[in-house]
Amino acid sequence: MWEKFNFKRLRSIFLINIAIKETIDFVINPILMIELGYTISLAITTSFYVIIGIISVKLYDKKGEDLFGIETYKQNRIIKNYDNKLIAILMMVVNLFNMFMLGLVSSLKNTGLPVIIFREGSFLFNGFTGNFIKIIFLVYAIIINASWNVLMYALSPLWIEIGKILKVIFNIIIRNQMASF
Secondary structure, X not given: OHHHOOHHHHHHHHHHHHHHHHHHHHHHHHHHHHHHOHHHHHHHHHHHHHHHHHHHHHHHHHHOOOOOOXXXXXXXXXXXXXXXXXXXXXXXXXXXXXXXXXXXXXXXXXOOHHHHHHOOOOOOOOOXXXXXXXXXXXXXXXXXXXXXXXXXXXXXXXXXXHHHHHHHHHHHHHHHHHHHO
Protein backbone atom coordinates (compact mmCIF):
# COMPACT_ATOMS: atom_id res chain seq x y z
CA MET A 1 0.00 0.00 0.00
CA TRP A 2 2.63 2.59 1.01
CA GLU A 3 4.81 1.94 -2.04
CA LYS A 4 2.14 3.68 -4.15
CA PHE A 5 2.59 7.03 -2.41
CA ASN A 6 4.97 9.74 -3.49
CA PHE A 7 5.69 11.36 -0.11
CA LYS A 8 7.65 14.30 -1.60
CA ARG A 9 4.67 15.25 -3.75
CA LEU A 10 2.27 14.78 -0.84
CA ARG A 11 4.45 16.96 1.38
CA SER A 12 4.67 19.74 -1.21
CA ILE A 13 0.92 19.66 -1.85
CA PHE A 14 0.24 19.75 1.89
CA LEU A 15 2.65 22.67 2.43
CA ILE A 16 1.16 24.66 -0.45
CA ASN A 17 -2.34 24.07 0.97
CA ILE A 18 -1.22 25.20 4.42
CA ALA A 19 0.48 28.30 3.02
CA ILE A 20 -2.61 29.32 1.05
CA LYS A 21 -5.00 28.60 3.93
CA GLU A 22 -2.92 30.37 6.56
CA THR A 23 -2.48 33.41 4.28
CA ILE A 24 -6.24 33.60 3.82
CA ASP A 25 -6.99 32.95 7.51
CA PHE A 26 -4.39 35.19 9.13
CA VAL A 27 -3.81 37.95 6.56
CA ILE A 28 -6.72 38.35 4.17
CA ASN A 29 -9.58 37.45 6.53
CA PRO A 30 -8.70 39.92 9.33
CA ILE A 31 -8.23 42.72 6.80
CA LEU A 32 -11.57 41.92 5.15
CA MET A 33 -13.30 41.69 8.52
CA ILE A 34 -11.96 45.04 9.69
CA GLU A 35 -12.51 46.84 6.39
CA LEU A 36 -15.75 45.26 5.11
CA GLY A 37 -17.39 43.63 8.13
CA TYR A 38 -18.18 40.13 9.28
CA THR A 39 -20.79 39.08 6.69
CA ILE A 40 -18.92 40.24 3.61
CA SER A 41 -15.70 38.75 4.97
CA LEU A 42 -17.47 35.42 5.48
CA ALA A 43 -18.86 35.49 1.93
CA ILE A 44 -15.51 36.36 0.35
CA THR A 45 -13.44 33.80 2.30
CA THR A 46 -16.06 31.10 1.69
CA SER A 47 -15.83 31.83 -2.04
CA PHE A 48 -12.02 31.57 -1.81
CA TYR A 49 -12.34 28.15 -0.19
CA VAL A 50 -14.97 26.97 -2.66
CA ILE A 51 -12.66 27.92 -5.53
CA ILE A 52 -9.66 26.27 -3.83
CA GLY A 53 -11.71 23.12 -3.15
CA ILE A 54 -12.92 22.89 -6.75
CA ILE A 55 -9.39 23.37 -8.10
CA SER A 56 -8.05 20.76 -5.65
CA VAL A 57 -10.62 18.14 -6.66
CA LYS A 58 -10.10 18.82 -10.38
CA LEU A 59 -6.31 18.53 -10.02
CA TYR A 60 -6.61 15.39 -7.88
CA ASP A 61 -8.90 13.77 -10.46
CA LYS A 62 -6.76 14.91 -13.39
CA LYS A 63 -3.65 13.41 -11.80
CA GLY A 64 -5.48 10.13 -11.15
CA GLU A 65 -3.23 9.09 -8.27
CA ASP A 66 -4.18 8.19 -4.72
CA LEU A 67 -2.00 10.93 -3.18
CA PHE A 68 -3.65 10.94 0.24
CA GLY A 69 -4.46 7.24 0.65
CA ILE A 70 -8.18 8.04 0.63
CA GLU A 71 -9.02 5.85 -2.34
CA THR A 72 -7.16 2.93 -0.76
CA TYR A 73 -9.06 3.52 2.49
CA LYS A 74 -12.40 3.53 0.66
CA GLN A 75 -11.49 0.40 -1.30
CA ASN A 76 -10.44 -1.53 1.80
CA ARG A 77 -13.46 -0.65 3.95
CA ILE A 78 -15.00 -3.89 5.11
CA ILE A 79 -18.74 -4.01 4.63
CA LYS A 80 -20.27 -6.74 6.73
CA ASN A 81 -23.74 -8.14 6.44
CA TYR A 82 -25.14 -8.34 9.93
CA ASP A 83 -28.01 -10.70 10.73
CA ASN A 84 -29.26 -8.47 13.52
CA LYS A 85 -30.85 -5.31 12.07
CA LEU A 86 -30.15 -3.26 15.21
CA ILE A 87 -26.42 -4.05 15.02
CA ALA A 88 -26.44 -3.29 11.30
CA ILE A 89 -28.04 0.12 11.94
CA LEU A 90 -25.61 0.89 14.78
CA MET A 91 -22.62 -0.05 12.60
CA MET A 92 -23.95 2.12 9.79
CA VAL A 93 -24.24 5.09 12.21
CA VAL A 94 -20.70 4.47 13.53
CA ASN A 95 -19.31 4.31 9.98
CA LEU A 96 -21.12 7.49 8.98
CA PHE A 97 -19.83 9.26 12.09
CA ASN A 98 -16.27 8.10 11.35
CA MET A 99 -16.54 9.34 7.78
CA PHE A 100 -18.01 12.66 8.98
CA MET A 101 -15.16 13.17 11.44
CA LEU A 102 -12.58 12.22 8.82
CA GLY A 103 -14.15 14.73 6.46
CA LEU A 104 -14.31 17.45 9.10
CA VAL A 105 -10.69 17.04 10.13
CA SER A 106 -9.45 16.91 6.56
CA SER A 107 -11.47 19.94 5.54
CA LEU A 108 -9.62 22.06 8.06
CA LYS A 109 -6.84 22.32 5.50
CA ASN A 110 -8.73 21.91 2.22
CA THR A 111 -12.46 21.90 1.60
CA GLY A 112 -12.02 19.66 -1.46
CA LEU A 113 -10.97 16.64 0.60
CA PRO A 114 -14.48 15.82 1.92
CA VAL A 115 -15.60 15.50 -1.71
CA ILE A 116 -12.88 12.95 -2.36
CA ILE A 117 -13.71 11.12 0.88
CA PHE A 118 -17.51 10.99 0.55
CA ARG A 119 -18.00 10.36 -3.15
CA GLU A 120 -19.05 6.86 -4.13
CA GLY A 121 -16.55 4.29 -5.32
CA SER A 122 -12.80 4.19 -5.15
CA PHE A 123 -10.19 5.02 -7.77
CA LEU A 124 -12.88 6.53 -10.01
CA PHE A 125 -11.59 10.13 -9.93
CA ASN A 126 -15.01 11.36 -11.03
CA GLY A 127 -15.20 14.87 -9.55
CA PHE A 128 -18.40 16.29 -8.09
CA THR A 129 -20.83 13.48 -8.85
CA GLY A 130 -24.36 14.01 -7.64
CA ASN A 131 -26.08 16.66 -5.57
CA PHE A 132 -25.16 14.99 -2.27
CA ILE A 133 -21.44 15.62 -2.85
CA LYS A 134 -22.06 19.22 -3.92
CA ILE A 135 -24.14 19.86 -0.79
CA ILE A 136 -21.48 18.27 1.46
CA PHE A 137 -18.83 20.42 -0.20
CA LEU A 138 -20.75 23.66 0.30
CA VAL A 139 -21.81 22.79 3.87
CA TYR A 140 -18.22 22.01 4.86
CA ALA A 141 -16.95 25.23 3.29
CA ILE A 142 -19.58 27.28 5.13
CA ILE A 143 -19.15 25.48 8.49
CA ILE A 144 -15.37 25.78 8.47
CA ASN A 145 -15.39 29.44 7.44
CA ALA A 146 -18.24 30.43 9.75
CA SER A 147 -16.50 28.88 12.75
CA TRP A 148 -13.21 30.55 11.83
CA ASN A 149 -14.92 33.90 11.26
CA VAL A 150 -16.66 33.69 14.65
CA LEU A 151 -13.25 33.20 16.24
CA MET A 152 -11.77 36.03 14.22
CA TYR A 153 -14.71 38.29 15.06
CA ALA A 154 -14.21 37.57 18.75
CA LEU A 155 -10.54 38.49 18.34
CA SER A 156 -11.15 41.52 16.09
CA PRO A 157 -10.25 44.09 18.78
CA LEU A 158 -6.89 42.32 19.05
CA TRP A 159 -6.44 42.43 15.27
CA ILE A 160 -7.28 46.15 15.22
CA GLU A 161 -4.63 46.84 17.87
CA ILE A 162 -2.07 44.71 16.02
CA GLY A 163 -2.92 46.68 12.85
CA LYS A 164 -2.32 49.98 14.66
CA ILE A 165 1.03 48.75 16.00
CA LEU A 166 2.09 47.54 12.54
CA LYS A 167 1.05 50.88 11.01
CA VAL A 168 3.25 52.72 13.53
CA ILE A 169 6.17 50.37 12.85
CA PHE A 170 5.81 50.78 9.07
CA ASN A 171 5.63 54.59 9.45
CA ILE A 172 8.85 54.55 11.50
CA ILE A 173 10.56 52.36 8.90
CA ILE A 174 9.38 54.61 6.06
CA ARG A 175 10.54 57.77 7.90
CA ASN A 176 13.96 56.19 8.50
CA GLN A 177 14.20 55.22 4.85
CA MET A 178 13.22 58.73 3.74
CA ALA A 179 15.71 60.28 6.15
CA SER A 180 18.54 58.16 4.73
CA PHE A 181 18.00 59.62 1.24
